Amino acid sequence: MMSSSKLQYEHLDQQDHSIRLLRLVPGRWLDNIYCELQTVSLDDNPAYHALSYVWGNPQDTGLITVDGSPFQATKNLITALRRLRSSIDVKVFWVDAVCINQLDTNEKTSQLGLMARIYKSAADVQVFLGESGVLDLIPHEQQALWDDPPRTHWVRDATMLIHTEHPPHKDGVGFYHQPLFAQSHVLKVLENLNQHRVDQFFARQQDPMHGRDEELPPLERLRHNQSGAFALMKMLSNGRCLKVCCQGPLDSPAWQGALNVIAHVVSLPWWSRAWVLQEAILPQRDVLAIYGEIVVPIGLIEDSGAVLPRHYARGDCCKRFWNSLPQVQKATLEKFANTMGQLEGIRQTLNMLKMKQIEMLKYLIEKTRFKEATDPRDKIYGLLGLLSNCDEPIDLIPDYHLSANDLYTKVAMQMISYTRSLSILHHHEFRSSPLCSELPSWVPCWGPTYGSLTPFQIGERTANFLACPPGPGRIPHLAIDTPCPNALVVQGRFVSKVSAVTTPASKETTSLFIDLLTFLQIFFDIDPFSLHPITQEPQEDALARTLLSDQVFEVRYEFKAGQVVFSRAYAGDIQMFRLARQILMAQKMGQTLVLTLPNGTVIDDQAKAHVVMHAEENFWCANEGRVFFRTEEGHFGSGPRETNVGDEVWVVLGSLVPLVLRRATEGEDGRRLVGYAYVHGIMDGEAAPGVNGEGKREVYLV
Numbered sequence: 001m002m003s004s005s006k007l008q009y010e011h012l013d014q015q016d017h018s019i020r021l022l023r024l025v026p027g028r029w030l031d032n033i034y035c036e037l038q039t040v041s042l043d044d045n046p047a048y049h050a051l052s053y054v055w056g057n058p059q060d061t062g063l064i065t066v067d068g069s070p071f072q073a074t075k076n077l078i079t080a081l082r083r084l085r086s087s088i089d090v091k092v093f094w095v096d097a098v099c100i101n102q103l104d105t106n107e108k109t110s111q112l113g114l115m116a117r118i119y120k121s122a123a124d125v126q127v128f129l130g131e132s133g134v135l136d137l138i139p140h141e142q143q144a145l146w147d148d149p150p151r152t153h154w155v156r157d158a159t160m161l162i163h164t165e166h167p168p169h170k171d172g173v174g175f176y177h178q179p180l181f182a183q184s185h186v187l188k189v190l191e192n193l194n195q196h197r198v199d200q201f202f203a204r205q206q207d208p209m210h211g212r213d214e215e216l217p218p219l220e221r222l223r224h225n226q227s228g229a230f231a232l233m234k235m236l237s238n239g240r241c242l243k244v245c246c247q248g249p250l251d252s253p254a255w256q257g258a259l260n261v262i263a264h265v266v267s268l269p270w271w272s273r274a275w276v277l278q279e280a281i282l283p284q285r286d287v288l289a290i291y292g293e294i295v296v297p298i299g300l301i302e303d304s305g306a307v308l309p310r311h312y313a314r315g316d317c318c319k320r321f322w323n324s325l326p327q328v329q330k331a332t333l334e335k336f337a338n339t340m341g342q343l344e345g346i347r348q349t350l351n352m353l354k355m356k357q358i359e360m361l362k363y364l365i366e367k368t369r370f371k372e373a374t375d376p377r378d379k380i381y382g383l384l385g386l387l388s389n390c391d392e393p394i395d396l397i398p399d400y401h402l403s404a405n406d407l408y409t410k411v412a413m414q415m416i417s418y419t420r421s422l423s424i425l426h427h428h429e430f431r432s433s434p435l436c437s438e439l440p441s442w443v444p445c446w447g448p449t450y451g452s453l454t455p456f457q458i459g460e461r462t463a464n465f466l467a468c469p470p471g472p473g474r475i476p477h478l479a480i481d482t483p484c485p486n487a488l489v490v491q492g493r494f495v496s497k498v499s500a501v502t503t504p505a506s507k508e509t510t511s512l513f514i515d516l517l518t519f520l521q522i523f524f525d526i527d528p529f530s531l532h533p534i535t536q537e538p539q540e541d542a543l544a545r546t547l548l549s550d551q552v553f554e555v556r557y558e559f560k561a562g563q564v565v566f567s568r569a570y571a572g573d574i575q576m577f578r579l580a581r582q583i584l585m586a587q588k589m590g591q592t593l594v595l596t597l598p599n600g601t602v603i604d605d606q607a608k609a610h611v612v613m614h615a616e617e618n619f620w621c622a623n624e625g626r627v628f629f630r631t632e633e634g635h636f637g638s639g640p641r642e643t644n645v646g647d648e649v650w651v652v653l654g655s656l657v658p659l660v661l662r663r664a665t666e667g668e669d670g671r672r673l674v675g676y677a678y679v680h681g682i683m684d685g686e687a688a689p690g691v692n693g694e695g696k697r698e699v700y701l702v
Contacts, residue, residue, distance in 0.1 A: 007069040009101040010039060014110050017042040019118060020099040022066075024081060024091040029146035033064035033073075033081050035098065042117055048092045050122035052279035052287075053080045054130070054269045055097060055374065066098060073097065080128035083290050087147040093126075094118055105400045112398040116385025119279055124286040127279070130268045132226060132261075132292025137219040154230050154296040155190045156237065156303075194234060201231040205248030205255055225257030229265070230296060232258050236304035242311045242333075243321035250325060263332045265291060265301070266339050274373035274382040277364070281347055282385055302347075305340025308333060313555065342367060350386060357390040358418045361411070365446050366455040376404045376435050379446055380411055394418075405438050409486050412443045416476050422490070422654040426462050426676040427455055428625060428640070441673040442488045442701040450625035450641065452507075461551055461566050461622075462676065465683045467658050468492065468651040473689075476654055479700055484670060487700040492652030493689045494697075495682060496631035498660070504641040505623045513616055514584035520547065520628060524636055533634040534681035542680055544577045545569060546636040549622040549678040552614075580615035583608050622678075635682070640675030649679055651687050653696070658682060664702050671699045 012018040018041050025034040040046040056076030064073050064081070073081075077097055084091060100111045119125060135143070143149075204210045204224060216224075235245050246255055268291075270276065280287055280298060287298040312322035312333075322330070346367055355363065364383045373379045381398040394414060402410075415424050425442055428449040436445040449455060479487040502523060510516050524543055532542035551566045552573050579595070586593035595603040622638070629637050631649055639660045648661045648671070658677045664670035681687075689696035 007066050007071055009037075009104070009107075012039065012107060012111070013041075017114060017117070019094065019111065019114060021046065021048050022093045022095050022098050024085050024093060026087055026089060027085055028087050029082065029149050030140075030144050033078060033085070035064060035066045035071075035081075037067055037099070038092075042114065042121060045121070047123055048094055049084075050094045050119050050125045050279070050283070051080060051084070051096075051128065052125055052270075052276070053077065053128040054273055058374075071098065076128075076130070079131060080290075083128060083149065084126060094122065109398050109400050112381060115278065116282055116388055119282040119385070120284055122283060122285070124288060125279060125283040127270065127287060127289045127298055129265065129270050129289050129291045132264070132294065133222060134219065134226075134292045137222060150293045152227075152294050153190055154194055154234060154294065154300060155187060156234075156297045156300045194231075197227050198231040198235065201228040201254065201258070202247045204228065205246070205252050207248075207254075210252075210254055221257070224254065225261050226292070226294060228254055228258030229261035230294060230300075232262070233296075233300055233304035236307055237300045239307075242308065242318045246321070250329065256329075259329055259332050262336050266305075266332075266336045269372075271339050272370065272372050274368065274371040274379045276371065277343070277346060277368065278382055278385040280343065281350065302340045302344055305336040306344035308337035309341065350389075355390055356392040356418075357387045357394045358392070358415060360387055360390045361394070361396075362415055362419075362424070363456070365411075366459070369446055369455055370448055375400075376445075377402070377407050380407060404435055408435075408439055408445065409443050413478060413488075416488075416654075420475060420654065421656075422476060422652060422659075423459060423462065423656070425655065425659065425673060426458050426657065428453065428458065428675075440486045440488065440702055443486075452621050452624040457564055457566070458676075460564070461549065462657045464551060464566060464568055465656050466685055467679075467683050468653055468655060468688045469685045471653065471689060473653045473696065474698075484667065484700050484702045487670070487702045489698055489700055490652050490654065491689075491696050491698050492650045492655075492659075493687065493695045495649040495651060495658065495679070495687045496633040496635055498629045498637075498639075498643060498645055498647045498649065499632045500630045501643050501645055502628045504625050504627050505620075507620050507624055512584075512588070513612075513619075514581065514588050517547075517581050517584070523628065524630065532636070532681070534686075540578060541574055542636055544574045546628070546638065546678065546680045547623070548573070548577060548618050549638060550680070550683065551622065552618050553621055576611055577615045577618075580612045583612055631679070635679050637677050637679040639677035642674050643677075644674075647674055649677060650699070651682065651689075653689075658687075661699070661701075664700075667700065669697075669699050670702050673701050 009020075012020070018039055021038045021040055023036040023038055025036065027034065054076055056074040058074060060075045061072045062075055062078050063070050064078060065071065074097070077095070081095075084093065096115075101107050210216075232245050236242065248255060250256075289296050289298045289301060311318035325333075346364065349363065350360075361380075361383060364386060365380065368379070368383070371379065371382075373382065377400065380396075384396065384398065387394075396411065396414070399407075412424055416422060424444055427444055428451045429436070429445060430448050430450060431437075431441075431445060433445060433447055436447065439445055453461070473491045474489070476488055476490045479489050500523070502520075505516070521543065524539075524546075526539045526543050528538070528540055530539050531537060532539050535542055548569050550569050552569050553564050553566050555564055583593055583595075593608075595608070625641055626638050627641055627643050629639055629643055631637065635649070637649070637658075643660050644662070646662075648663070650659050650661050650671075652659050655676070658679045660674040660677050661671040662674050664672045
């Protein structure tokens with residue numbers, strides 16, 4: 001926590017939307033940081049920059065001076081302010097840690113309610129990603145000679161505005177109000193410099209001796225690698241193919257060094273912060289990233305990563321090149337693509353789709369489960385500013401008087417009440433955090449998930465089923481006057497108890513896919529000549545549908561990052577899955593399986609490999625991290641990794657898929673939610689309560 005015990009904050013008037021701005025006093029690079037606070041009203045359109053950064057370790061602090069008083073700031077904030085400070089001009093910023101009295105809960109609540117407007121109104125947003133390692137290689141004595149630190153500017157393309165060091169003034173900030181010819185001149189100069197760096201990156205890749213000796217000083221080597229990384233990003237963001245960016249061998253120091261820098265950039269904690277979306281998407285002008293001495297539009301980084309899957313997963317432009325990359329290079333580029341693709345996908349959704357506020361909030365929370373926040377309430381509050389253009393406002397504002405437990409329960413109940421659905425119960429959550437242990441089992445903690453499916457994809461998959469069709473009954477609601485606080489009252493029908501469970505399926509620990517398929521055949525006691533006791537279909541067909549969760553997927557590329565689309569498996573998909581098992585079994589036994597089409601054409605090895613790949617991809621998509629189980633009635637199923645023998649399978653009004661519940665100690669009707677399940681033979685309403693509600697009863701999810 002930032003400490004301001006000696007700093008006296010003036011009261012802010014909430015009625016005129018007052019905020020504080022931080023005036024960063026000029027100073028040389030290593031001088032102490034001196035700041036002044038200025039109270040302004042947003043209604044007066046003040047000119048300022050906004051800072052986006054990671055607070056960092058609250059125990060790792062240093063002193064800055066604010067209004068003449070010592071102020072304990074985190075080292076990361078101090079570094080950011082040094083990078084932003086000018087040796088000549090006063091710079092004006094909004095910085096949450098200093099401009100908000102963090103010890104005043106009422107002020108914190110009201111100011112965070114203004115954050116969307118603060119970032120929208122800023123002349124630009126400066127994102128401090130973090131240091132790049134350059135400073136570690138420059139002696140302190142040399143840094144002490146600097147007035148301002150070195151800066152290397154990259155521009156997105158000739159249409160993008162750039163940031164300059166001009167001080168704020170009443171009409172705006174810096175570059176926006178320069179004459180058009182001055183803008184064009186500066187852009188042309190920077191474009192030429194950028195192109196020169198790209199050409200140098202190509203030359204270094206093609207030079208067989210570059211970087212392969214120890215004569216190149218470490219600082220120069222690192223700067224070359226960083227220049228190469230941003231040259232690669234610039235080319236990708238401008239539409240160049242990935243394979244074109246590599247102009248030398250894959251093991252060239254220049255190519256590997258550029259990818260190492262990209263790996264470092266994407267590993268920085270800024271990308272994982274809960275507040276990132278609001279701070280990166282809401283600004284209506286430039287968002288500039290600062291990575292050590294490099295200044296670059298955040299859009300250049302975002303676009304270059306988000307567009308990558310179009311090159312290696314679609315078409316033929318880069319597939320062969322992609323397949324030739326070492327695994328470590330693929331992993332770096334995939335992480336880069338996933339991180340930027342998520343940000344780009346959310347930006348496109350906000351711009352293109354019209355949703356109601358509760359729908360958009362659910363979408364955003366699901367898409368940001370892996371984001372982090374020191375205060376768990378910020379995982380929700382950090383998204384509220386993105387809802388301003390959505391219809392039907394919800395009853396939710398930042399309120400730090402509300403506990404995290406109460407906030408999460410309130411939001412979950414709002415989602416259930418609005419959608420009249422229990423879809424928020426369908427997830428792959430790890431529930432090991434302290435917050436999860438305090439929440440009712442039915443309330444999502446919106447944290448990291450396991451498995452290969454994203455939470456959004458889980459919603460897409462479960463939407464293809466109707467285990468409990470709409471019927472008469474009460475809408476899920478919170479229990480009143482019961483010994484179970486915050487229990488959710490639902491109505492459903494008990495199906496069967498779990499009688500046997502496997503360990504969680506793991507692609508990483510599965511050496512041969514055929515061995516896993518053989519194990520599951522034994523686990524489910526498959527007799528190729530018998531019928532499934534529930535569906536009366538061949539047992540091998542029932543097993544295949546269970547192992548696929550009765551669905552297959554394809555990837556479509558209407559969006560840059562691609563979209564996974566699911567559909568119910570048809571008879572041909574099941575035959576292909578069974579065929580894959582036969583191909584793999586023959587390969588394991590050293591035999592050649594001859595397959596022919598109806599016209600007599602023999603299926604070649606490449607086509608066989610495609611059949612096997614399709615089967616494996618769909619299996620792991622459905623089952624990574626999940627378990628398989630049998631029930632006492634003979635059902636085949638797959639469920640959450642926490643499923644135990646003795647757990648119960650239920651179909652519940654409001655849930656499109658069955659739920660695994662566990663008896664709780666809170667009364668005869670108390671149950672804890674374990675998770676959602678695929679249970680073959682009851683996914684289309686076969687086990688649902690009768691038309692008049694026969695077999696239905698109330699249970700309390702605690």
